Amino acid sequence: MIDFIRQLNAPCRDMTEYVSRSLDSELTRSQRAAVQVHMLYCRACRRYRAQVRMLRALLAERPDAPEILAEAANLHLDPATKDRIIALLRERSNPPKPDNGQ
Amino acid sequence: MEPAPAQRASAEPNSAPGGAVDPQTWVQRYGDLLFGYALLRVRDRTVAEELVQECFVAALEAKDRFLGGSTEQTWLVGILKHKLLDHLRRRSRQPASADQDAGLEDFDKRGLWRVRVNAWSDDPQARLENEAFRNALNGCIGGLPNTHAVAFILREIDGMQSEEICTLLEISPTNLWARLHRARLGLRRCLESKWFQR
Numbered sequence: 422m423i424d425f426i427r428q429l430n431a432p433c434r435d436m437t438e439y440v441s442r443s444l445d446s447e448l449t450r451s452q453r454a455a456v457q458v459h460m461l462y463c464r465a466c467r468r469y470r471a472q473v474r475m476l477r478a479l480l481a482e483r484p485d486a487p488e489i490l491a492e493a494a495n496l497h498l499d500p501a502t503k504d505r506i507i508a509l510l511r512e513r514s515n516p517p518k519p520d521n522g523q
Numbered sequence: 524m525e526p527a528p529a530q531r532a533s534a535e536p537n538s539a540p541g542g543a544v545d546p547q548t549w550v551q552r553y554g555d556l557l558f559g560y561a562l563l564r565v566r567d568r569t570v571a572e573e574l575v576q577e578c579f580v581a582a583l584e585a586k587d588r589f590l591g592g593s594t595e596q597t598w599l600v601g602i603l604k605h606k607l608l609d610h611l612r613r614r615s616r617q618p619a620s621a622d623q624d625a626g627l628e629d630f631d632k633r634g635l636w637r638v639r640v641n642a643w644s645d646d647p648q649a650r651l652e653n654e655a656f657r658n659a660l661n662g663c664i665g666g667l668p669n670t671h672a673v674a675f676i677l678r679e680i681d682g683m684q685s686e687e688i689c690t691l692l693e694i695s696p697t698n699l700w701a702r703l704h705r706a707r708l709g710l711r712r713c714l715e716s717k718w719f720q721r
Contacts, residue, residue, distance in 0.1 A: 432634025434627060441704040445678065445685045446696065465640040472643055473707045476714075480679050483651045487680050488600055491560035493657040494665075498558045498575065503550050506576050510546030510583055 428455035433466050440470045444477060544586055549579065553596060557603050563661075564607055564676055566669050574610060578603040604681075611691050625668050626705025629712060638712070643719045656718065663713035667706055674699060675706035 428435075428451055436459045439452050448456070460467050480486050498506075557578055561571035582602050589598055631637045643649075649656050664672055677683045677691070678699075689699050 432630070433636050434630040434634035437708065438700070438704045441707050442700045445700060445703060465636045468640040468642050469711065472640075472711050472715075475643060475649075476707070476710065477679060479649060479651065481682075485597075486651060487560065488556070488596065489651050490657065490661055490664075490680060491563060491600075492556050493654070494559035494563055494661050496555060496559040496562050498550075498554045498572065502572050502576075503554055506554070506579055507546045507550050509576065510544075510549070510579055513580060513583055514544065514546065 422451075424449070425451035425454055428452055429458055431455060431459075433459075433463060436463070436466050437469050440466070441473060444473065544583060546579075546583075549582075553599050554579075556596065557599060560600060560603055561607060563664070564673060565610065566672070570610065574603060574606050577606045581606065608691060626671060626709050629708060640711075641715060641719065643715070646719070649718065659714065659718045660710075663710050663717060666713060667709045671702050671706035671709060674702035675710070678703060 428439075431439075436456055439448055439456050442448060443453075443456070460470070483489060554575060557575045558571055561574045562568065565571055565574065578599060582599055585602070589595075593601070629636060629638045651657055651660075664675065667675065674688065674692070677688050678685065683691075685696060685699055688694075689696055692699070694702075
């Protein structure tokens, strides 16, 4: 009960932390109740909650999100690094015959 | 008329892992994407380059075990992901003192919002399919402090469980929640100015 009363008075900074945490783990009963009460009168925190849920939903709707975002980052391996890797792969796929000097 | 399945399959060039691999084609086709994947998560070009190289070498050695159940790209990303997790595990714990206080700028001393939080309209363009949105999102993730960004990527993009991330990064759940909270606040603020207020 004391926890609940203290959490009830927690500011938006803490409430947004509870909202965020609820996406990653279980809140305690008093935390959940405090968030519910806070949401009744705080429009900014209600909007924050809708926004972080929306972010999660739009990343979750594409299982290939990691690949999509990696491609979209438009980052480029340095050409010299590419050449080095290509040379290494060639060497590994066609190991030179042992040269015993005969 | 629907194209025959065989035609559709052959329309996607695949250099047939398990068969001969042309290193040049591989590196040219997938090198940048793998590099982007690694760099977003380790944020160090040299380390990202090494991981991409390790990934290709491992793929070359394992190519006979590729069964074609996924695309070649997804297969390579899977190998890179293993290399990346190994790297994160090996890396000694990094204190994040500089990032610790970042991310709470939207609140005043009493912990109340000092900015206006706007309602995001249900924007059909806010989808990963939309290039402009992808770029805005990537830009906003890129602008987060390192430790916040990595926590967010592992949790929200890679879909890892909180416990796995804590083990991997050697941080407590409280620390992870703090990083994710700050990451979400930072992304919210950035997307609101770069996208939802257009």
